[in-house]
Amino acid sequence: MIAPQPLAVTVNGSPVRRFVEPRLSLADFLRGDLGLTGTHLGCESGACGACIVNLDGQPVHACLMLAVQVDGMRVDTIEGLSDAGVLADLQAAFHARNALQCGFCSPGILVVAHDCLASWDASGTVPSREAIRDALSGNYCRCTGYEAIVDAIESTARARRNRGVAA
Amino acid sequence: MSAVADSPGAGRYIGRGLPRPGAKRLLAGRGRYTDDVVLPRMLHAAFLRSPYAHARLGAIDVSAAAVMPGVHRVLTGADFALLCTPWVGTLSHFKGLRSAPQRPLPTDKVVWAGQPVVMVIAETRAEAEDALEVIEIDFEEREPIVDLDAARAPDAPRIDADAPDNVLFRTRIEAGSVADAFAEAEIVSVDLRFGRHTAVTMEPRAVLADFDPSEQRLTVHQSTQTPYQFQDLYARHFGLSEARVRVIAPDVGGSFGMKLHLYHEDMAVVGASLLLKRPVKFTADRMEAFASDIHARDHRVRARLAVGPDGILRAIEVDDVTGVGPFSAYPRTSAVEGNQVVRLIGAPYRLTEYRADLTVVAQNKVQMSQYRAVGHPIACAVTERLVDLAADRLGLDPFEIRRRNYVTDDMYPHTTPSGYRFEKLSLATCLEKLHDLMDYPGLRAEQAALRERGIHRGIGIATYVEITNPTPAFYGVGGAHISAQDGCVLKLTPAGEVSCAISITEQGQGSEAIIGQIVAEGLGVDRDHVRVLTGDTETTPSGGATWACRGAGIGGETALQASRKLKGRILEIAAAILQAEPGTLDIRDDAVTDADGTPRMTLREVANLAYYRSDLLPPDVSPALTVAHHFAPRGYPFAFTNGIHGSLVEVDVETGFVTILKHWVVEDCGRVINPLLVDEQIRGGVVQGLGAAFYEECRYSETGQLLNGSMGDYLVPMACEMPDIVIAHVETPTLDTELGAKGCGEAGTAASSGAALNAVNDALRPLGAGISQLPMTPERILRALDVI
Ligand code: FES
Ligand code: FES
Numbered sequence: 001m002i003a004p005q006p007l008a009v010t011v012n013g014s015p016v017r018r019f020v021e022p023r024l025s026l027a028d029f030l031r032g033d034l035g036l037t038g039t040h041l042g043c044e045s046g047a048c049g050a051c052i053v054n055l056d057g058q059p060v061h062a063c064l065m066l067a068v069q070v071d072g073m074r075v076d077t078i079e080g081l082s083d084a085g086v087l088a089d090l091q092a093a094f095h096a097r098n099a100l101q102c103g104f105c106s107p108g109i110l111v112v113a114h115d116c117l118a119s120w121d122a123s124g125t126v127p128s129r130e131a132i133r134d135a136l137s138g139n140y141c142r143c144t145g146y147e148a149i150v151d152a153i154e155s156t157a158r159a160r161r162n163r164g165v166a167a
Numbered sequence: 168m169s170a171v172a173d174s175p176g177a178g179r180y181i182g183r184g185l186p187r188p189g190a191k192r193l194l195a196g197r198g199r200y201t202d203d204v205v206l207p208r209m210l211h212a213a214f215l216r217s218p219y220a221h222a223r224l225g226a227i228d229v230s231a232a233a234v235m236p237g238v239h240r241v242l243t244g245a246d247f248a249l250l251c252t253p254w255v256g257t258l259s260h261f262k263g264l265r266s267a268p269q270r271p272l273p274t275d276k277v278v279w280a281g282q283p284v285v286m287v288i289a290e291t292r293a294e295a296e297d298a299l300e301v302i303e304i305d306f307e308e309r310e311p312i313v314d315l316d317a318a319r320a321p322d323a324p325r326i327d328a329d330a331p332d333n334v335l336f337r338t339r340i341e342a343g344s345v346a347d348a349f350a351e352a353e354i355v356s357v358d359l360r361f362g363r364h365t366a367v368t369m370e371p372r373a374v375l376a377d378f379d380p381s382e383q384r385l386t387v388h389q390s391t392q393t394p395y396q397f398q399d400l401y402a403r404h405f406g407l408s409e410a411r412v413r414v415i416a417p418d419v420g421g422s423f424g425m426k427l428h429l430y431h432e433d434m435a436v437v438g439a440s441l442l443l444k445r446p447v448k449f450t451a452d453r454m455e456a457f458a459s460d461i462h463a464r465d466h467r468v469r470a471r472l473a474v475g476p477d478g479i480l481r482a483i484e485v486d487d488v489t490g491v492g493p494f495s496a497y498p499r500t501s502a503v504e505g506n507q508v509v510r511l512i513g514a515p516y517r518l519t520e521y522r523a524d525l526t527v528v529a530q531n532k533v534q535m536s537q538y539r540a541v542g543h544p545i546a547c548a549v550t551e552r553l554v555d556l557a558a559d560r561l562g563l564d565p566f567e568i569r570r571r572n573y574v575t576d577d578m579y580p581h582t583t584p585s586g587y588r589f590e591k592l593s594l595a596t597c598l599e600k601l602h603d604l605m606d607y608p609g610l611r612a613e614q615a616a617l618r619e620r621g622i623h624r625g626i627g628i629a630t631y632v633e634i635t636n637p638t639p640a641f642y643g644v645g646g647a648h649i650s651a652q653d654g655c656v657l658k659l660t661p662a663g664e665v666s667c668a669i670s671i672t673e674q675g676q677g678s679e680a681i682i683g684q685i686v687a688e689g690l691g692v693d694r695d696h697v698r699v700l701t702g703d704t705e706t707t708p709s710g711g712a713t714w715a716c717r718g719a720g721i722g723g724e725t726a727l728q729a730s731r732k733l734k735g736r737i738l739e740i741a742a743a744i745l746q747a748e749p750g751t752l753d754i755r756d757d758a759v760t761d762a763d764g765t766p767r768m769t770l771r772e773v774a775n776l777a778y779y780r781s782d783l784l785p786p787d788v789s790p791a792l793t794v795a796h797h798f799a800p801r802g803y804p805f806a807f808t809n810g811i812h813g814s815l816v817e818v819d820v821e822t823g824f825v826t827i828l829k830h831w832v833v834e835d836c837g838r839v840i841n842p843l844l845v846d847e848q849i850r851g852g853v854v855q856g857l858g859a860a861f862y863e864e865c866r867y868s869e870t871g872q873l874l875n876g877s878m879g880d881y882l883v884p885m886a887c888e889m890p891d892i893v894i895a896h897v898e899t900p901t902l903d904t905e906l907g908a909k910g911c912g913e914a915g916t917a918a919s920s921g922a923a924l925n926a927v928n929d930a931l932r933p934l935g936a937g938i939s940q941l942p943m944t945p946e947r948i949l950r951a952l953d954v955i
Contacts, residue, residue: 023293037203038196040420042369043453047878050369078196091194095186098847101675103193104369104420110194129891136886140878142369142421143675145850145915146886 009070011036012080020067027051027062030077038078038107042140049139052108053077059115078107087114090156099152101143109139113153117160124164126157180684180694181906184843187680188695189673198418201373201390206446209375210239212436213295213449214283215302216458220531220871221312221326222277224284225305232287232302237294240443241302242286244274247438252404254429256495258645261502264336264527266495267327271435277306278326278493279533280872281458286435288447311531311871315467315490319528326493326529335495336502336527340509342584343520345473348482352473355556360940361545363465363490364863365457366538367883370420372460373450374433376440384411387437392422392672393712398704399648400429400498401437416702419674423539423855425460427714429497432459457876462865463538465490466508466545472553473520478563480572482520483513483553487545489535490528496536498647502527504535507542507634510585512550514632515594515809516572521584531871539855540913541715543633548921548941551629555925559932565628565925566607569598573630580803587634590802592809593897594630597833601628604895605813605831618933624828625930627814629921635716635836635910636806636901638799652799653722654708655729657686659737659792661778663757663771665692667729668700670710671722676912677844678718682726684840685906689730690737691754692770708795716910719840720806721798724904729796736794741773743788802903810834810897810914812853814922818930820952823945825861825927827890834914835897838907842896845911850892852915858884860920864942 004019011034018033025044030036030053042050044063051062054076081087087110093099100106116135120127127135132150141149192198229241253268272283285302289295312318312326318333326333375388385407391397394414402409419426432449440447451459466489473481487508491501509523558568573594574581581589601607607626614624642649656668667686673679679699687694700706710725711717734754741759742749745767752759758766759773774792776783781790800806813831818824832849839845862882866874875881900907920941928937931951938951949955 021293031203035205036196037200038198040200040370041202042371043878045453045877045879048369048453082195082197091191094194095190098186098190098677098843100190100193101677101847101851102369102419102421103190103198103675104200106194107196130887133886133889140367140369140883140885142367142423142855142883143851144847145852145854145892146889147850147891148847150886 005068007067007071009072010074012076012083022066022068024067025063026065026067026070029067030062036077036079040104040107042104049108049112050105052111054111059111078110081111081114089159090114090117093152093156097148097152099144099148105139105141109136109141109149112136112139117153117157120157121160121164126161129154178688180688181840183684184841185680185684186843187677188683189679193418200370200418200420201375201388202450204375204388204417206375206377209446209448210288210290210443211292211295212439212447213287213292213299214432215285215299217277217280217282217284217306219277219306219308220280221309223307223309224273224276225307227285228303229285232298235294235298235301237290238287238298240288240439241298242272242288242435242439244270244272246442247271247435248274250405250438250441251434254404254497256497256500258500258642258647260645261336261500261506264495264500264502265330266335269431269494269497271431271438279531281533283431283435286439288439288443313530313532313867313869313871315488315528315530318490318530319488319526326531333529334526335491335529338506338525340521340523340585345482345484345520345522348520349471349473352475352481353560354471354473355553355560356471357549357552357556358469358939359549359552361464361466362864362942363462363535364859365460365462365865366423366425368421368423368425371451371453371456372426372430374436375446375448376437377446378440378444380444382411383407385437386413386415388415388417390419391416391426392419392674392714393427394672394702394704395670395709395712396427396498396649404434405437405441413705416672422674424537424541424714428461428499428536430459453878454876457881458873459533461496461534461536461538462532463535464545464859465535468545468549470512470549470553472557474557474561476561478561478568478571480516480518480557483518485509485512485523485549487523488526488528490530490532492532492534493529494534496534498649499537499642501534501536503537504542508545510587511542511546511632514583514587515574515630517574518584532867539852540916543631543913543917544856544859544920547629547631547918548924551921551925555928566598566602569630570595587807588803589807590901590903591899592632592807593835593899594809596897597809597811597835600895600897601811601813601831601833604833604893610815623818623820623930625816625818625926625928627922627925627929628811629918629925630811631809631914631918633716633808633910633913633917634805635808636720636800637715637717638804640804641715650709650711652797653710653725654795654797655725656708656793656795657729657733659733659770659774661774663769663774665690665697666700667697667726668707669722669726670707670712671718672702672712674713676718676848677841678713678722680844681719681723681840685723685726686730689727690734692757696757708797716912719908720904720910721800723840723908724906725796725798727906728798729794732794732796736792737770737773740777740784740788740790741768743785744768744776744783800903806837806901806903806909808834808836808909808914810918812918812922814926816923816926816930818927818948820934823948825943825948827857827888829890830919831893832915833895833897834911835899836911836914837898837909838900839896839898840908846894848911849894849915852913853892853919854884854889856916856919857889857923859941860923861942
């Protein structure tokens with residue numbers, strides 16, 4: 001087996017240095033080495049979206065990346081995004097609409113929704129429900145039936161748009 | 168928005184669509200699921216699984232594995248033989264039900280592909296998996312028994328060599344004279360097949376056992392909905408003191424009935440911790456989940472319905488054959504699903520002539536057992552398909568034939584031919600409400616217009632009757648250690664806040680939220696001042712926990728009664744201080760008040776007094792501000808809920824693809840405690856039922872290999888495939904409890920696949936085609952259309 005490799009990465013704004021086995025996935029690194037258990041593993045094969053985190057600002061499947069691949073990059077997990085407050089309105093909408101039950105899928109869905117909302121906002125559009133459902137095509141939720149999730153994302157998009165227009 | 172609208176007649180909290188306090192934590196990534204728990208000196212388990220569906224187990228060579236890096240122990244069936252008593256999935260009220268004894272790991276044979284055979288315990292999961300690769304096992308392959316009908320043939324090879332055949336259980340229900348009814352009526356019949364599917368909880372099964380030999384204490388963190396049941400199982404089968412076994416179910420990432428069965432891996436992990444005296448964790452990966460989580464359904468139902476020329480249903484005759492895997496699941500048995508199918512068929516209708524046969528068959532597939540809405544979707548689809556066929560035969564509208572045949576409002580209490588007793592249902596009211604909600608005439612007109620243009624839409628409806636609030640009649644009478652009662656311990660803290668420990672559990676449906684609402688209302692305190700604790704056998708009173716829709720109906724009533732008790736205590740203490748009669752006082756907004764609402768003292772003052780200045784209380788007044796209450800339903804053996812679904816689909820006759828355009832639900836779960844949560848429970852349930860109707864199927868090869876055991880191959884409904892779901896409520900509270908709540912967790916799943924089946928057939932009918940197999944895949948639809 002190949003010896004552990006050095007890894008330097010910025011996680012949720014803080015520099016982190018570790019030695020990791022080359023086969024260690026980014027998800028296992030975040031969960032196991034750093035205790036960032038908000039990143040969930042539902043399939044470990046890129047199908048369910050529970051493990052999605054931001055890598056240099058782009059959503060990626062943490063189960064499909066190796067930890068060594070993110071050397072020198074910036075990772076933001078649900079914990080960091082929550083603490084930074086950038087998801088606050090989205091999380092409040094999810095909460096008000098009960099857009100989660102067990103919550104296992106929620107971190108991945110929030111990271112994806114956050115990314116989509118940014119691009120919808122940048123283009124000045126409020127997405128249709130179909131567009132939102134489409135954007136969630138990489139995220140399974142087994143509990144909710146999705147409708148509340150779509151509602152929460154839609155209302156956040158509308159609120160951000162209105163704020164943008166007002167500003 | 169209906170979801171957050173208040174329930175009619177809502178109290179201050181009961182009936183309000185309030186968000187769940189605990190959900191904020193989950194949204195911030197601060198959930199604590201079993202796999203998140205890390206203990207000092209923790210080791211990890213991995214299992215070598217059988218590649219064969221049926222084989223004799225020969226020599227097992229683990230010597231190379233035992234010396235692999237990081238490996239602490241390699242365990243086989245023999246290591247557990249003396250440690251743990253075997254378990255048998257039978258219950259005495261299912262007379263004649265047979266099942267082979269189970270042990271953590273097998274010693275002589277394997278009976279499904281994916282069965283765990285050898286366990287490796289290592290420093291990391293990866294190291295444990297490395298070691299699996301160098302284990303050698305001599306399997307001597309045997310003929311697998313896979314097909315339902317082949318398995319029950321008299322000359323079929325047997326899974327259990329000691330058994331006379333592969334039939335684990337048979338039962339017949341008979342009422343009235345079916346033969347006479349059929350002799351003089353129109354007859355419609357179905358031969359329906361329901362595929363196997365599985366729960367696919369987003370969080371896979373996980374268990375972390377920690378045995379401390381110095382105190383003989385076992386602590387198990389486990390992703391389950393029934394911690395008390397597991398406390399009993401671990402204590403009994405490992406010979407431990409029950410008081411020293413603690414089961415903690417922290418956040419649970421979905422369960423749907425799947426995580427209340429005992430799995431071989433659970434027992435192996437507990438056994439390994441006992442042997443190694445260290446914490447041992449096992450978290451199933453998704454492939455293991457597909458191969459070893461219970462599967463659901465797997466029925467072939469042939470049924471006939473006799474209907475008079477007046478459109479009145481005369482009789483139903485049913486033959487249900489269900490395949491349950493190699494043995495009956497423990498501790499709830501795999502006979503319950505089929506039993507509910509044959510008892511629920513025809514339930515909403517006035518019928519006196521009824522006969523049903525159930526045959527429960529063993530196969531070399533993973534165990535089949537309870538999953539959301541046990542038996543209901545099968546019973547509902549069979550009944551409602553028959554009723555639609557009868558309507559079609561007589562030229563009646565689907566709404567009209569139901570109107571003519573439902574059990575009527577003046578018939579309650581009503582007993583079905585299969586022996587279920589209904590306190591009161593609201594069938595006709597729900598039917599009419601659905602008719603309006605769907606704008607049924609409008610839909611029919613639109614359907615006809617679109618047909619002219621070659622667009623094939625179908626409209627289907629399906630009525631369900633759902634068993635909730637189970638009493639000991641469900642499992643207890645059969646000898647199972649499964650509690651039908653719940654317990655609640657309520658305390659007013661020294662600061663005047665409320666702590667509530669309750670035995671029902673939380674898997675995201677909002678148990679904690681509704682209990683908080685009930686206690687806040689029952690006590691007269693602010694919801695924010697109530698903290699609810701669940702899911703830990705050491706800190707909450709024993710009880711049944713959350714299954715079969717009993718959380719609100721039984722747990723909720725327990726909490727309400729407990730809050731009455733605590734209120735009595737508070738008022739007794741306050742009355743002593745205020746020199747008033749307790750009966751003239753009340754509690755509102757966290758203060759003891761006069762009957763007219765004038766505040767006299769705050770709860771904080773009462774609590775301060777009782778805890779710190781009990782010397783000021785008269786000697787005959789106890790300072791206790793903690794009360795315990797247990798409640799078990801005593802009236803009807805079960806509470807029955809009812810409702811009706813409507814489904815609108817469009818079938819592409821060239822590709823066989825079905826688009827689900829819209830779904831409607833009218834449901835009656837008695838008193839609605841939190842409409843926001845009830846609606847989302849129902850929507851989630853509908854989607855699981857639509858998954859069964861169109862996508863989900865565990866497909867096996869002839870040799871018993873699961874062919875689609877990954878999330879890439881097994882289809883789970885996605886956001887883009889699911890419609891918006893319209894929900895309306897009727898409230899018929901049960902009079903058996905003060906709260907009046909029944910259950911709502913299965914209502915979505917119970918009838919959505921039946922409604923979809925009727926909708927697709929409605930679309931196919933003008934084309935002279937019909938479909939009778941779930942899931943209704945494009946291929947099956949094209950076959951039904953004779954295109955392929
Ligand atoms: S765990 Fe990464 S996509 Fe499922
Ligand atoms: S809330 Fe449970 S999986 Fe989405």
